[in-house]
Amino acid sequence: xxxxxxxxxxxxxxxxxxxxxxxxxxxxxxxxxxxxxxxxxxxxxxxxxxxxxxxxxxxxxxxxxxxxxxxxxxxxxxxxxxxxxxxxxxxxxxx
Amino acid sequence: xxxxxxxxxxxxxxxxxxxxxxxxxxxxxxxxxxxxxxxxxxxxxxxxxxxxxxxxxxxxxxxxxxxxxxxxxxxxxxxxxxxxxxxxxxxxxxxxxxxxxxxxxxxxxxxxxxxxxxxxxxxxxxxxxxxxxxxxxxxxxxxxxxxxxxxxxxxxxxxxxxxxxxxxxxxxxxxxxxxxxxxxxx
Numbered sequence: 001x002x003x004x005x006x007x008x009x010x011x012x013x014x015x016x017x018x019x020x021x022x023x024x025x026x027x028x029x030x031x032x033x034x035x036x037x038x039x040x041x042x043x044x045x046x047x048x049x050x051x052x053x054x055x056x057x058x059x060x061x062x063x064x065x066x067x068x069x070x071x072x073x074x075x076x077x078x079x080x081x082x083x084x085x086x087x088x089x090x091x092x093x094x095x
Numbered sequence: 096x097x098x099x100x101x102x103x104x105x106x107x108x109x110x111x112x113x114x115x116x117x118x119x120x121x122x123x124x125x126x127x128x129x130x131x132x133x134x135x136x137x138x139x140x141x142x143x144x145x146x147x148x149x150x151x152x153x154x155x156x157x158x159x160x161x162x163x164x165x166x167x168x169x170x171x172x173x174x175x176x177x178x179x180x181x182x183x184x185x186x187x188x189x190x191x192x193x194x195x196x197x198x199x200x201x202x203x204x205x206x207x208x209x210x211x212x213x214x215x216x217x218x219x220x221x222x223x224x225x226x227x228x229x230x231x232x233x234x235x236x237x238x239x240x241x242x243x244x245x246x247x248x249x250x251x252x253x254x255x256x257x258x259x260x261x262x263x264x265x266x267x268x269x270x271x272x273x274x275x276x277x278x279x280x281x
Contacts, residue, residue, distance in 0.1 A: 011110050018114035022122050022251035023185040024259075030184030034121035054134040067184075094107075 004090075005083040007052050012037070016045050017054060017080045020072040027060075028068040046070055055078055119233065122251035125185065128178035130236040135194060138171035140233030143209050147225050150277065151217030161274055169195070169267055192257030193243045195238050196266065202243075205235025 008014050012035075019034050020026060026034075032042045049055040054076030060069050072080070144162040149161025172195045178249070180186055192198040197206050209232020216224035247254040 006262045013115055014110060014114045015117040017115045017254075019121050022118045022255055024188040024255060024257075025186040026121075027184035075116065079169055084111065087111050091111075094257070 003082070004086045005079050007048070007054065007081060008083050012041070013045055013049065014080075014083070016042070016049065017072060018054065020070065020082060023071075025069045025071040028059055028070060031070060048082065049076065066078075098171045113212075118251060121185075125170065125183045125187075127228055128175055128182060131175055132241055134171050134175065135240055136230075136233035136237035138233070139197075139206065140229040142168035142271055143206070143213050143232045144225055144229035146210065147213035147217040147229070149274075150214050150228045151220075157278075158275065162271065165267075165271055165274060186249070186260075187225040188257035188259055189243070189247060190257070190265055193240045195263045196258065197239060198257065199239045199243050202236045202239030205232050205239060208232065208234065240249065 008017050015035055016031070019031060028039075028042065028046075032039060034045060035042065050057055052075075053073055055070055056073050057068050057070045060067055078092060145164025145167075146161045149157035149159075149164075151157070172191075175194055176191055179190065189198075193202065199204050209228045213225045213228035213232070215229060216222070243254065
């Protein structure tokens with residue numbers, strides 16, 4: 001049975017991985033705008049998630065300037081699926 | 096991380112709602128390049144029409160015309176996907192699959208139906224019917240892409256997946272080689 005994942009249990013982290021599940025790859029700035037957070041906050045979350053293998057980041061170029069592209073890995077997608085399932089079970093128990 | 100609606104971090108329902116809201120915010124903010132659907136319809140119509148002509152004429156000139164049609168179609172697809180990435184700062188493989196492969200049922204049926212009808216019409220030298228079938232196929236293909244886009248905006252996580260750019264490039268090469276083989280063999 002799926003359990004809560006401590007790495008994405010914090011609402012901010014859950015929002016990062018959930019938002020990434022809507023796309024195949026997102027530029028750092030686009031993700032920051034969607035989440036309405038600062039560069040430093042998003043960097044911190046992305047680093048933690050990358051260390052766990054939940055997201056992958058790579059350097060690229062867009063409109064002539066360097067940028068970072070971030071994507072959810074298959075491990076991250078699976079972790080998100082299990083975490084959401086665990087949250088829904090908690091909701092069912094409360095209901 | 097601030098949401099437009101305050102979420103209680105201790106309430107699972109509120110946490111899930113906040114995450115879904117962030118995902119929907121990203122998806123709702125995505126914009127398709129201007130004129131995508133007419134351009135896609137025209138490119139597919141050109142590809143279907145030229146392929147039908149090439150297959151029916153079975154000449155080197157016909158092969159060149161058919162390959163030029165494929166090049167136009169792939170060029171429009173590549174330009175469209177580049178513009179989408181530049182405008183939005185994201186890649187969505189599901190969209191790429193819709194545009195390049197016509198992965199949805201509507202696009203696939205429209206393309207195959209139009210291709211079959213146009214090829215038959217070309218063998219019968221009914222060129223007005225080739226053109227009509229090609230245009231109908233292009234419009235149906237673009238309509239399929241539009242339907243997919245609405246489905247994606249409604250549930251982005253379920254529709255974001257698709258073939259990666261490398262797979263699409265490999266399939267494009269295979270399609271060109273297949274077309275050449277078909278024309279050489281016929």
